[in-house]
Structures are given as C-alpha cells and as structure tokens.
Amino acid sequence: MHSIGELVDRSVRAVAGVLAVLVGVGLGAELLAPSVAVAGNTVYASDWAQGAVSTFSIGAGGSLTQQGTGTTSGSSPSSQPSGETTSPSGQELYVANEAQATVSTFSIDAGGALIPQGTPVSTGSSSSKPFGVAVPPDGLNLYVANYGDGTVATFSIGAGGALTPQGTPVSTGSGSGSGAGWLAVSPTGRTLYVTNYNQGTVSTFSIGAGGALTPQGAPVSTGSTSSPSNPERLAISPSGLDLYVANAGQSTVSTFSIGAGGALTQQGTPVSTGSGAGATPEGVAISPNGQDLYVSNEGQSTVSAFSIGAGGVLTQQGTPLTTGSSTTSQPYGLAVSPDGEELYVANFAPGTLSTFSIGAGGALTPQGTPTTSGSSTVSQPYDVAVSPDQGPSAAYSATAAPAGSSSAFNAQASVAGTTPIATYAWRFGDGDTETTAGPVVNHVFETPGRYTVTLTLIDSDACSVIGPFTGHSAYCAPDPAAITSQTITVPALASASHDSLTGVAKRKPRLAFTLAAGASVQPLQTIAVSLPAGLSFSSKKKSLAHDVTIKGAKGRRLRFTAKVSHGVLEITLKTASAKAQVAITSPELSATKGLTNKVKKSEAGKHRKPVKLTIKLDVTDTQHNSAGLSLKLTAR
Numbered sequence: 047m048h049s050i051g052e053l054v055d056r057s058v059r060a061v062a063g064v065l066a067v068l069v070g071v072g073l074g075a076e077l078l079a080p081s082v083a084v085a086g087n088t089v090y091a092s093d094w095a096q097g098a099v100s101t102f103s104i105g106a107g108g109s110l111t112q113q114g115t116g117t118t119s120g121s122s123p124s125s126q127p128s129g130e131t132t133s134p135s136g137q138e139l140y141v142a143n144e145a146q147a148t149v150s151t152f153s154i155d156a157g158g159a160l161i162p163q164g165t166p167v168s169t170g171s172s173s174s175k176p177f178g179v180a181v182p183p184d185g186l187n188l189y190v191a192n193y194g195d196g197t198v199a200t201f202s203i204g205a206g207g208a209l210t211p212q213g214t215p216v217s218t219g220s221g222s223g224s225g226a227g228w229l230a231v232s233p234t235g236r237t238l239y240v241t242n243y244n245q246g247t248v249s250t251f252s253i254g255a256g257g258a259l260t261p262q263g264a265p266v267s268t269g270s271t272s273s274p275s276n277p278e279r280l281a282i283s284p285s286g287l288d289l290y291v292a293n294a295g296q297s298t299v300s301t302f303s304i305g306a307g308g309a310l311t312q313q314g315t316p317v318s319t320g321s322g323a324g325a326t327p328e329g330v331a332i333s334p335n336g337q338d339l340y341v342s343n344e345g346q347s348t349v350s351a352f353s354i355g356a357g358g359v360l361t362q363q364g365t366p367l368t369t370g371s372s373t374t375s376q377p378y379g380l381a382v383s384p385d386g387e388e389l390y391v392a393n394f395a396p397g398t399l400s401t402f403s404i405g406a407g408g409a410l411t412p413q414g415t416p417t418t419s420g421s422s423t424v425s426q427p428y429d430v431a432v433s434p435d436q437g438p439s440a441a442y443s444a445t446a447a448p449a450g451s452s453s454a455f456n457a458q459a460s461v462a463g464t465t466p467i468a469t470y471a472w473r474f475g476d477g478d479t480e481t482t483a484g485p486v487v488n489h490v491f492e493t494p495g496r497y498t499v500t501l502t503l504i505d506s507d508a509c510s511v512i513g514p515f516t517g518h519s520a521y522c523a524p525d526p527a528a529i530t531s532q533t534i535t536v537p538a539l540a541s542a543s544h545d546s547l548t549g550v551a552k553r554k555p556r557l558a559f560t561l562a563a564g565a566s567v568q569p570l571q572t573i574a575v576s577l578p579a580g581l582s583f584s585s586k587k588k589s590l591a592h593d594v595t596i597k598g599a600k601g602r603r604l605r606f607t608a609k610v611s612h613g614v615l616e617i618t619l620k621t622a623s624a625k626a627q628v629a630i631t632s633p634e635l636s637a638t639k640g641l642t643n644k645v646k647k648s649e650a651g652k653h654r655k656p657v658k659l660t661i662k663l664d665v666t667d668t669q670h671n672s673a674g675l676s677l678k679l680t681a682r
Contacts, residue, residue, distance in 0.1 A: 087384060087464070088158030088433045091392055091399055091419045092130045092141055095426035097123035099130065099141055099152070100419045101160060107413055108388035108401050115421040117160040119143055119150045125166075128428050129178040129228065129379075134185040134512075134520040136434045138207035142169065142176035142190055149176060149190055151207050158433060163207055169199045170215045178228035178279070180518035182235040187212070187257030189229055191240055196224035198240055200257050216259045218242055218249045224265075228279040230517030233286040237308030239517075241268070241277035241291060248277060248291060250308050266310045268300045269293045275300075275316075279329050279379075284336040284514040288313075288358030292341055297325035299341055301358050317360050320346045325366075329380040331389070334507060334514040334521045338408030340389055342369065342377035349377060349391055349402070351410050363408055369393055369400045370416050379429035384521040385465060385507050388413075390430050397425035434520045436463040437510055438503040439527035442485075448539040448673040449494040457485035457501055463525070469504040475533075494538035500531040537568045539673050540665040544627070547659060547679040551645045554632040555581065559677055561626045561665060568667035569622035575615040575630075576662040580641030583610045583634055590615065593634040597627040622668045637681075645681050656680040 089102040089110060098116035105111060119127040119141045126145035132138065132154070139152040139160060148166035155161060169176040175194030181187070181203070188201040188209060197215035204210060218226040218240045225244030231237070231253070238251040238259060247265035254260060268291045269275030276295030282288070282304070289302040289310060298316035305311060319327040319341045326345030332338070332354075339352045339360060348366035355361060369377040375393040382389050382404070389402040389410060398416035405411060419427040442457035457470055470482045474489050475497035491497060504510040511529050513522020545559040563570050577583070583590070590608045594617065598604045605620035619626065637645075641657070648655045661677040 087435070088154070089381075089390055089399070090130060090132075090139055090160070090431045090433075091427040092119065092127035092429045093397075093420045093425045094126050094128060094144075094394070094428040095397070095424050096420050097125040097127060098420065099127060099139070099160060100425075100427070101158060102399065102417065103158065104383070108383065108403060109414060110390070110399055110401060110417040112417065112419070113159065117152065117162065120146045120148055120166050122146075128176070129191075130429045130431050131179045131181055131519045132431055132433055133181050133203070133207060134183055134434065134524055136436070136523040138163075139431070140179050140181065140188055142179050144175050144177065144193075147172050147174040147176060147194075149179065149188070149201070149209065151209060153207060154433065167201065167209045167211065170195050170197055174199075174215070177226075178518070180229050180231050180238070182231045182253065182257075183233060183512060183515050183520060183524070184235050185524075189231070189238060191218070191226040191229045193225055193227050193243070196222045196226050196242070198226060198229065198238070198251070198259060200259060202257060212257060216251070216261070219245045219247060219265050227277070230280045230282050230289070232282055232304065232308060233284060233515045237262075237304075239280060239282075239289060239308075239310075241280055243276050243278065246275040246277060246295070248280070248289070248302070248310060250310060252308065262308060266302070266312070269296045269298060269316050278327065280517065281330045281332045281339070282517045283332060283354065283358065284334065284516060288354075290330055290332070290339055290360075292319070292327035292330045294326045294328060294344070297323050297327060297343075297345070299327060299330065299339070299352075299360065301360060303358060313358060317352070317362070319343055319350045320348055320366050328378050329391075331380045331382050332516045333382050333404070333408065334384060334386045336514070338404070340380055340382070340410075342380045342391055344376050344378060344394075347373050347375040347377060349380065349389070349410065351408050353408055367402070367410055367412060370396050370398055375400075375416075378427070381430045381432050381519070383432055384435040384509070384513075390432065392419070392427035392430040394426050394428060397427060399427060399430065431519055434523040435465065435505070435507050435509045435513065436523050437513070437525040437528045438463045438467050438505050439525070440501050440503045440530040442501050442530065442532070444499060444532055444534050445671065446534045446536050446669065447671045448537045448667070449491050450539050451671075451673040452488045452490050453534070453536065455487050455489065455499065455501075460485060460503055463505055463509060465506045465509070467503050468506040471502040471504065473500040475499055491536040494536050496533055496535050498531050498533045500529065502529045504528075535568070537563070537667055537671060540570060540675060542663070542675060542677050545661075545677045545679050547681045549632070550637045550642060550657075550681045551649060553637055553642055555635050555637050555681075556629065556631050557635055557661070557679075558627070558629040559661070561628070561663070561675075563624045563667065568669050568671065569624050570626050570665060571619055571622045571668045571670075572666035573617040573626060573628065574664035574666075575617070576664070577613070578659050578661065580638050580644075580659070582636055582638070583613065583615055584636040590630070590634050593631050595629040595631075598623040599625050641681070649682065656682050
C-alpha cells in the first residue's frame, strides 16, 4: 500500500499509503481539489453556552488571540454547538448543534474568519442531539453522530461545502439508546467508527459508494465489563493501524488494532489516564507523526501524555498536567497543531483554551495563561479544531542526456506552503526512485526512450497531496500541486564508425570519422574533438573551416563553423543532422616528431604493429544534451 515508498518516517509512509489507496479506488480526483490559501493556521472553539464558534489566530509560541466575539452557530444562541471539524481542504468548518438537532456550515476566508453558509441542516429527528462530526480524507461526505437517536447521519458535500442528507440515519448499536457520541474515519476513507456511550461499545461501518454506511459485525466492547466504560471520543493513528478510545466511565484509554475490513481487536488492558478512578477522560488527540497521544481528563482537570510504541502500545509520559487556572476546568476537546508543536485544550467550566508546547518525546509544557473563549465569562468551549496546513507546489526543469549519461533535474522553482519543503521524492519512470532533501538530482537512464518523471513534494509537517489524518480532521489541506510530472526523451548515445588516421609517418596526418545519432535520437548539432598526446591542431587561425570537410546522409556536404579553443576543435553544424562524416586534413592537424618516429618504427617491423590512439569526442544534440565518446584509431 505504501507505494511512494519509504520516504522519510512512519507518518510520511502513511501519507503515501493513503494516497495510493485513494487513487486506487477512484477517489483521487475528488480529493485533489485546489485548496484556498490561508494566512497561517487558525484555532476554532465551539462555545456550548453561547451558541457560537470563537476564532483565534496563532502567534509566536502557539499563543492565541481571539478574533472578534464569536460567530453564531445554529438559528439562535441556544443552539449548544458541540463537535466541530474542518474540511480537508481547509475551506469549510462544520459544527453540530446539539439543542437544535442541526449541523451548520461555515466557509473560511483567507484570514481564517468564518462566514455562515445557508441554513443549518437537520441531522435527524428533533431529539437527535448531534455530538461528533467527521469528514473523510476525500472531503466528499460529512458524518454526524446523533446521541439522542443512537444513529449516524450521512451528508454529501457539494459546491461551497453545501450539505445534502443521504438516506436515513443508520443505527449504531442495539437499539435507539446506544448513545452514539463521537466518530472517526480511517485514513483510507473506507471505514467509520462510532462510540456508543450508553452501551460501552464501538461500532464499525464500511464506507461505500456515495458515502453509504454498512455495519460490519457486532459492536466491540471498549473496556472491562465490571462497570460501564462510557466511551467518549476516539482517534486513529496516521498509519491507520490503531484506534484509541477514551473510556469516561473507567478512566482508561483502550487500544485496538485495525485489521482487514476495518475489524477491531483490543490490544492488552486499557491504560489508566489519570490519578485514580475519577479522571473521566473525554478527549483524545494524536500527533501528526503518530508518536504521541494526548487525553483530556474532565474529572481531574488535567491532560495526560502517552508515547505510542511498537504495536500501538501506550506508555504514559510524566504526570498529568492541570489544564486551567483551577482544579475544576473540565477539559473536553483537544487538538494538536499541524506542525506537532502545540496542543490546545478546551476548558468547559472556566470558558478558556489552554496552550501547551510539545517537546522531545511528546512532553507538554504549559504556555502562559489560558485564553478566554467567547464574549463573556459564561462561555463553555466544548470542542476545538485547528485549520490544516497548506501544502507545497511542485515544479522542476529537466535536462535529458543520452542513455548512459547523467540527466539533470532541478526543482528550485517549487514553492513551499505553510512550512518549508523537506522531501523531494522522484520517480524516474524506469523503475528507479530517489528521495532527496534538496531540489537538485541527477539520474542515469540506461536505455534511450521516453520516460515520465514524477516529483512529489512533502513539507516539514508531512503535508503533500495528502497529509496525516487521525479520524475527524485533516492536518493537511490536500493539493494536486504537490505532485507534478513531465515526459522526457532520452536519446541514444551517438555511435562512431569508419574511423581512420593516416599519413602520420609523413607528418601529414588525416583524421576521418563518421558519427551517427541513431534511430529515435535527437540530431547532432555540435562535435568537439580532443586529441591525444602526439597530435595537435597547429593552426594559428581561429577557424579551421577550410581544412575540415563534413558530409551528411548520401554524401551531401553540410555547412558548419569550426574553431579551436584550448586545444579542442569545436564544430557546429548550421543544420542539425543525424549523421556526420568528418575529415580533418593537414596542415591544421599535425603530429609530433615523437609520434611520427613511433609510427615509422612500427611500420618498419616485420609484423607491422600499428600505433593505437584514442580520440575523445564530445557529441551534442539539438537539445544541448552531451555525451562523451571515444574512437579507437590506428595510426599508420
């Protein structure tokens, strides 16, 4: 599945695998829609008490500054917005309104501001109580978990982010009282998982054509059976191999491996998230590189950090940290920034957002004082989301050389997105690939022909044509410009034949050779002749046109210019030719006395041992692709 292949690390391999899957199932064209440019990342917090969404710009060190007083979500301030998510393109924000049983759509402008789009759309019955929302990586559908009905509603996403209900909401558990709360989509976009709060389970659905959901097997228990596990939010590793669920009722987080068809298998014993049974974990977030997991403990007003090891195993890092200015901050939603450097936590009770910097090993450090969310102290932020990164745009120039020689590729014209370009992944079309940290690469094609060379860019946040995805929001806005291809023609190396070197013994050497470009090769344009020791160009004139004869096909004379520069004869044909018969005569071509004596001595011998010389040529075609060529001549 990871066909772009071993580019940088686990997260980048996950990106490659997701891209391969999406293209394979025919979703690539829809996914690769151009993204809108935004001015950096923006944080959004759904304010349950004020019926609004607050917008924050991100400053130095991840600091937050609220923009405006909040944008109303729903048809009134009593809408009680809960879950929220951005579209993978970063152009829309979707918010579930629990009290009004609707979902609102906002467009995101270039500065990160929210603009309401149309009327909020019903998620089911009037008592559906929507909580969690998620958009698959392809950006074609929106899924909403209805706690009141125990169902999942499906919406298709049209132009401008418009939502259209698809069919009837699907039941998630055994009966309408399952308490469907939160959901996550696999990075492949093929599977949906939903937590059933009241029944202590996770349901699995396959995602088919048009986003249709089909239940897969029976719901799986998330914790022990000794007490209700009450699963809340969940997240999936960017590799798509592991699922993590926060169990509020048992103060643990469960790990599931994801197998064929999205099947879940619990791994080991659920891990405690806080100090004792009263942690009541609510939110779960995974870092973009898939190495760290964070859990908000509502009951203890803390956030816990875990490292993710082999097989998805969790190891707690340090002591849980307080998220607010008091021990009753009640942290709910949390989100990691696309660069993996900050964690943002929504503190429901005091109405604030906390910022933590993420250091080595995923360690958290509080940054400043929590930032007030909303227009007054009665705000209650329920969920938090960060707009995705914008990816890089790929461009390169190619200089094709004949087969066997080094062709050059230069991607300095590429443009970075939100963060610098970290990886240039090349596919040369001949089965070879190469990954570089810089924009310039050389490659030798062994045989002539036409090759499609593809460049894929990945930035320092693993953002490319797609990026890390952990269940309900994308870390990267997919963009087709991160990948580009060109088809180049690699000519065959020019061949030489009919070569001769005569008259050396009489100090009147004559050099003759024939060059042929060959079939499907660019015509010859320039021929540079470098002589071995014992031969030289003795002319004091800059041009040797009178002492050089060149014929093309069928013996037709070719027009050319010729000059000597630093001992090398440069012949430039007026009209490119696939064949060139070159003859150079004295007095411009001369042999040293030493070479003359050597030739005479060899001819005087009984068996006549001719002197063998090598003439070096630099042949250049009409595209200025050059290649070295050696003629083995016999001097008599």
